[in-house]
Amino acid sequence: xxxxxxxxxxxxxxxxxxxxxxxxxxxxxxxxxxxxxxxxxxxxxxxxxxxxxxxxxxxxxxxxxxxxxxxxxxxxxxxxxxxxxxxxxxxxxxxxxxxxxxxxxxxxxxxxxxxxxxxxxxxxxxxxxxxxxxxxxxxxxxxxxxxxxxxxxxxxxxxxxxxxxxxxxxxxxxxxxxxxxxxxxxxxxxxxxxxxxxxxxxxxxxxxxxxxxxxxxxxxxxxxxxxxxxxxxxxxxxxxxxxxxxxxxxxxxxxxxxxxxxxxxxxxxxxxxxxxxxxxxxxxxxxxxxxxxxxxxxxxxxxxxxxxxxxxxxxxxxxxxxxxxxxxxxxxxxxxxxxxxxxxxxxxxxxxxxxxxxxxxxxxxx
Amino acid sequence: xxxxxxxxxxxxxxxxxxxxxxxxxxxxxxxxxxxxxxxxxxxxxxxxxxxxxxxxxxxxxxxxxxxxxxxxxxxxxxxxxxxxxxxxxxxxxxxxxxxxxxxxxxxxxxxxxxxxxxxxxxxxxxxxxxxxxxxxxxxxxxxxxxxxxxxxxxxxxxxxxxxxxxxxxxxxxxxxxxxxxxxxxxxxxxxxxxxxxxxxxxxxxxxxxxxxxxxxxxxxxxxxxxx
Numbered sequence: 316x317x318x319x320x321x322x323x324x325x326x327x328x329x330x331x332x333x334x335x336x337x338x339x340x341x342x343x344x345x346x347x348x349x350x351x352x353x354x355x356x357x358x359x360x361x362x363x364x365x366x367x368x369x370x371x372x373x374x375x376x377x378x379x380x381x382x383x384x385x386x387x388x389x390x391x392x393x394x395x396x397x398x399x400x401x402x403x404x405x406x407x408x409x410x411x412x413x414x415x416x417x418x419x420x421x422x423x424x425x426x427x428x429x430x431x432x433x434x435x436x437x438x439x440x441x442x443x444x445x446x447x448x449x450x451x452x453x454x455x456x457x458x459x460x461x462x463x464x465x466x467x468x469x470x471x472x473x474x475x476x477x478x479x480x481x482x483x484x485x486x487x488x489x490x491x492x493x494x495x496x497x498x499x500x501x502x503x504x505x506x507x508x509x510x511x512x513x514x515x516x517x518x519x520x521x522x523x524x525x526x527x528x529x530x531x532x533x534x535x536x537x538x539x540x541x542x543x544x545x546x547x548x549x550x551x552x553x554x555x556x557x558x559x560x561x562x563x564x565x566x567x568x569x570x571x572x573x574x575x576x577x578x579x580x581x582x583x584x585x586x587x588x589x590x591x592x593x594x595x596x597x598x599x600x601x602x603x604x605x606x607x608x609x610x611x612x613x614x615x616x617x618x619x620x621x622x623x624x625x626x627x628x629x630x631x632x633x634x635x636x637x638x639x640x641x642x643x644x645x646x647x648x649x650x651x652x653x654x655x656x657x658x659x660x661x662x663x664x665x666x667x668x669x670x671x672x673x674x675x676x677x678x679x680x681x
Numbered sequence: 682x683x684x685x686x687x688x689x690x691x692x693x694x695x696x697x698x699x700x701x702x703x704x705x706x707x708x709x710x711x712x713x714x715x716x717x718x719x720x721x722x723x724x725x726x727x728x729x730x731x732x733x734x735x736x737x738x739x740x741x742x743x744x745x746x747x748x749x750x751x752x753x754x755x756x757x758x759x760x761x762x763x764x765x766x767x768x769x770x771x772x773x774x775x776x777x778x779x780x781x782x783x784x785x786x787x788x789x790x791x792x793x794x795x796x797x798x799x800x801x802x803x804x805x806x807x808x809x810x811x812x813x814x815x816x817x818x819x820x821x822x823x824x825x826x827x828x829x830x831x832x833x834x835x836x837x838x839x840x841x842x843x844x845x846x847x848x849x850x851x852x853x854x855x856x857x858x859x860x861x862x863x864x865x866x867x868x869x870x871x872x873x874x875x876x877x878x879x880x881x882x883x884x885x886x887x888x889x890x891x892x893x894x895x896x897x898x899x900x901x902x903x904x905x906x907x908x
Contacts, residue, residue, distance in 0.1 A: 374793060375810035378817070575896055594820055606841075607765070607868025609772035615821070615841045616776065622819040623803035632895060679796040 356499050357491060359445070360409040360522055362421035362558075363399055366391040366439070372483040381433060383633040385577070389640060390432055392647075393576060394439070396569040398425070399562075401480040407488060412558050415651050420510040422446050422502055434583025435460055437476050441483055443490070446506035448530035451490040456482055460584055479499040505531050511547040514662070515669040518543050521673075543673065550665050557658050561651050568647045572640045579636050593621065713896055715809065717831040717851055719797075723858055723879035725784040731876045737774045740873055747870050749777055769869035777864040777875045780845060786860075786879060795826070795833065797849075805835050805847065842867030855879045 368387040371377065377384065381673030395413045402411045409422070417424055423445050431438035437458045443451040491499070509531065511519040524534045537544045604610035748763050783799040790796075795807040807826030808815040816825040822839040833849040848861040858879040865872035891901040 373810075375808070375815045378808070378815075533891055578896060605771060607769040607866060609775045611841070612772050612776050612843055613779070614863075615826060615839045615843045616780070616845070619819065619821040619837070619839050620803050621816075622821055623806075623824075626819070631893065635898075636895040637894045639879040639896060 354409045356496050356503075358362075358407065359422040359491075359499065359502060361402060361411045361423045361425060362414045362418050363395040363402075363427075364409040364410065365413065365415055365426040366395055369427070369429040381629075383630075383637075385637040386633055387429060387432070389572070389576075389637070389644060390429055392565065392644070393569060393572065394429065394437075395425075395427065396565045397476075398427070398480050398509055399565075401477070401484050402487070405484050405488070407491075410555070410559075414558060415561060415655060420446060420506055420513060422506040423451070430455060431457075433587060434580045435587045437479060439479070439483075441486075443487060445502045446509055447532070448528070449502075452486050454482075454486075455595040460580075480633040501533060504533055504536065507544075507547070507551070508533070508537075510551055511537075511544065514550060514666055515543065515673055517670055518673045519547075525581075536570060543669070543676075546669065546672075553596045553661075554658060557654055561654050564647050564650050564654075568643060575636070575639060579632075582632065583629075586625065590625065593625070603614055713812070715795070716828050718855075719788045719795065719833065719849060719851060720790040720860070721788060721881050722884050723786040723787065723788065724882050726857075726878040726880050729878035733774065733778050733875065736873070736875060737771070740770055740774070740871060741767065744871050766870055769866065770871065770873060773864045773866060773873035775868055777862055777873050780864065781860070781862050781875050781877050786858075797835070805837075807835060808831065847865065 368384065368389050368391045370382055370384045371380065377383075399411050399413050402408055414421075417426060423443060426442045426444075428440045429438075430440055440453075440455045442453045443464055445451060456479050458476040460475030505523065508519060508522045512523065519537070522534055522537060523531045525531055602611050602614035604614065744766055745763075748766065772782070780802070782800060785800060787798040788795065789798075793808060793810055797805040797807075799805070806817050806824065808817060814826050816823050818824075821873075822837060824835065824837045826833060826835050828834070829848075831851065835847045835849075837845040844863075844865045846863045846865075848857045848859075848863075849858070855873070858881070860877045860879065861873045862876060862877065863872050889901040889903060891899055892906055894900050
């Protein structure tokens, strides 16, 4: 290790500390710190990652399964926000945020995969893991819309499916109720330490132990007044502000496309109804014309034609839906990418500064 | 793969019921790229088309040759089965004429699909994934395509023993196209075939850029539309 004189050290430490101290000043007034300080032990922060689209890789299956990949991509960004709103309404949690990619250091990370979404049925596989690696939930939730549930134009993006989101929220509360306060407190500590380890592995590399099953336990804790930990918390506060800005973008997206999405879902629901009706009609109204006659042949051809025209109509309306919401999605993705890019750049800088600072602080010649 | 095999078996079974051979297994495959590109707008060249009545007359003559001897004792009337065959052939001819009526075909071809849009009818769809044809199925029938050299074949097998086959062949300069449509049924001894000819044309460009939207339907602008 380089030998550092006390004078040089003081100068470098001061410079780095000033840089790190600047972080929260830039975001003065952010709610995040207040939430952190005031929340109850059970009110863990929840990060909901953008869902997996669940689109099969085999392109040839898309038509059979009636999966519209572009629409699934929109739903993958849109549906997590509906879950976020449901969790916020329970007032049982800390900050609930939609994040563009899974954050392993989140206190509670919710991941989801869209298994089915056809307007009539929404099926989601939801997996919830806390910072210690404990799996809270890993199951499929199914919501079905009936005529009495369907409320076109509500603009909520979830008419008829609210029950599904409520079930997820309820399952989360049940899972949390199984855990002791100490366990919840540990989750918060572990989340912070995992974050600290990511940012300053030299300083925080040995505070956690990882078991073979991937779960983390606290090996030892840093001192309460550890200045390095204080810096990590400040950085995390700054990151939260950016995450909140990204979350706000998902909120804007939801507000802008909720009504059109409701319309799309209602359309899809009706198509399914019509298809069932057509099948019944085809069964019950077989042509009475003599077999082989022009009327009988035309009837066979027209039945097929009707089915195909309905399918084509669906395809073209799926494209129309993508056309309509495309610019909104593109604008949001650009802004989120900018914010993420900023965080990535800052993260690299913070990482460098913290490692340097740790080296300086632990390498000072007394 | 299992699905494709199932589809092929299903088509063979359906074909067995409807007399006509379907596209064979080797014809639903191709290497790398599709053998021909039919993309574009095509308008009917009526001057070269088959004349329906003439084709029907030829088909009648052919049918008569396949029927048992029609010379029956005086007063016994026409053989009812022969009369039924005549009616069946006429029904096929009427259906073939109806199906081949559109005067413009708009063909879009991508890496995986060929869509042939027709006025007042569904767009025929040929889907190929990894060089293998994928059948389009619904409760009333199955549509599958294949290639014989540069010739595209679309085969529609309907419930009730009706089958419609289109063969698309393009001229070497890519400006002319021939579509041979064959309609067959288990109720008729012989199929009915009609040829239609098309010439490629360029659709006039519009001063407006338009897109379809879900809630506002067609939206047009004189400037470029952001998608």
